Amino acid sequence: MPDSLMTIRQMCDAFDVTPRTLRFYEARELIFPERRGQHRLYDRRDRARLTLILRGKRFGFSLEQIRQLLELYEPGPNNRAQIEATISASRERLTDMERQYAELRGAIEELKDQLIESERRLAAITADDETTG
Amino acid sequence: MPDSLMTIRQMCDAFDVTPRTLRFYEARELIFPERRGQHRLYDRRDRARLTLILRGKRFGFSLEQIRQLLELYEPGPNNRAQIEATISASRERLTDMERQYAELRGAIEELKDQLIESERRLAAITADDETTG
DNA sequence: ACCAAAGTTTACGTTCGCGTAAGCGTAACG
DNA sequence: CGTTACGCTTACGCGAACGTAAACTTTGGT
Structure with a gap:
């Protein structure tokens, strides 16, 4: 089993996606598996591209944005322009992405503050229970 | 103009959203503007909630996820549970969010590497032009 | 008093990212 | 030689997140 080429099912198991999803990404020109006869081979x-696609999705990018991002990773023509x-x-x-990175840091800090506040309130109630109860 | 209360249009201008969007968020119970007569007042x-909503969207959260997140920021009942x-x-x-933060850092580094590689290739071509041309 | 602007509800339309079913080919297994 | 499994294409369906149009009320300005 040459692991350099995988069937659609092997891909689905490896990446936890459905065949429909892989064919859909192909239709949107995000991946380009070979064809051995009628069958796809990845x-x-x-x-590598699928890994980037799934990660891009976790960041909230659209498939079209991801497609454009993937182009940046292509060897591409050695044309200067x-x-x-x-x-x-x-x-x-x-x-x-740097902006989003900073923004995410801010959101994390805010939620942390909120968490601390909740813990404070819980502690207050607990202390109250001990004196009152 | 008491800036503590804003009309729907002022909100739209301030946050760059449409009235439809604000009413939609309200229908999904993400914001709860007052009613002065029939009109909404924010x-x-x-x-504050709208700011969090829009930021959440940039991180790829669904409105339902955002709604749940917003609950964490509510004073809430002082019920211990x-x-x-x-x-x-x-x-x-x-x-x-910490995981996503780390993942984003990784993605940034990869794209940076890719950028450096492109710059290298461009420099190579430029040098080539100078000797050849 | 009147008109235009702004706001409201209701409801159907649209795009994205797939899910799902129908119908067909083919390859392997017993 | 049938059937079972896997894959393929085509195509309609669906929930999310609004857009858009219709019809009506409210409000501000002159």
């Missing part, structure tokens, strides 16, 4: 590159465009797009995406 | 609390439940839920959410 290689290392497809798996293309490389420059990729660099520019990468920088923009990086800026967005 | 106070500081509504605005309720507070304990809130604390427990807050801890779980915090764990998730």
Whole structure:
């Protein structure tokens, strides 16, 4: 079993997705499995892309945004203009992600404060129970 | 103009959303504006909640997840069980968010590496142009 | 008093990200 | 040689998160 090529079922088991999902991503041009006859075969590159797709989804990106992100990881034509465009797009995406990163930190801190406040209130009630009860 | 109460239009302008969106969030019980006659009036609390809603959306949370998150910020009944439940839920959410935070850091680093690689390729082509051209 | 602007409800329409069922090919197993 | 399993395509369905249109009331300005 050459692990360099996987069937759709092996992919589904490995990544916990359905066949429908893989075919859907293919229709949206996010992955490009080979065809052996009618059957799809997924290689290392497809798996790497799928990993990025699923991660992108956890960040709330749309499939279209993810598709554009994936293009940034492609070897691409050694055309200067293309490389420059990729660099520019990468920088923009990086800026967005850094902002989101900072925002998430802020949200975490706020929730932490809220948690501490709840713990304080619980402690107050507990102390009250001990004196009153 | 008492800025403690805002009309739906002022809210839309301030947060860059449509009236439909605000009414939709209200129908889903994410915000609870007062009614002066038939009209809605939004106070500081509504605005605070809307800020959290929009931020949650940027993190890819569903409105239902956000609604549950908002509950954690509510004063809530001083019932011990309720507070304990809130604390427990807050801890779980915090764990998730910390994980997402770390994951985002990883994604940023990967894209950075990719960017550096692109810059290297561009430099190589440029150097090539200078010697060849 | 009147008109336009703004707000309200009701309800159908739309896009995204798949789920799900129908119907067909084919390959392997007993 | 049948049937069982897996995969393929086509296509309709569905919940989320609004957009949009229709019809009505309310409110502010002149």
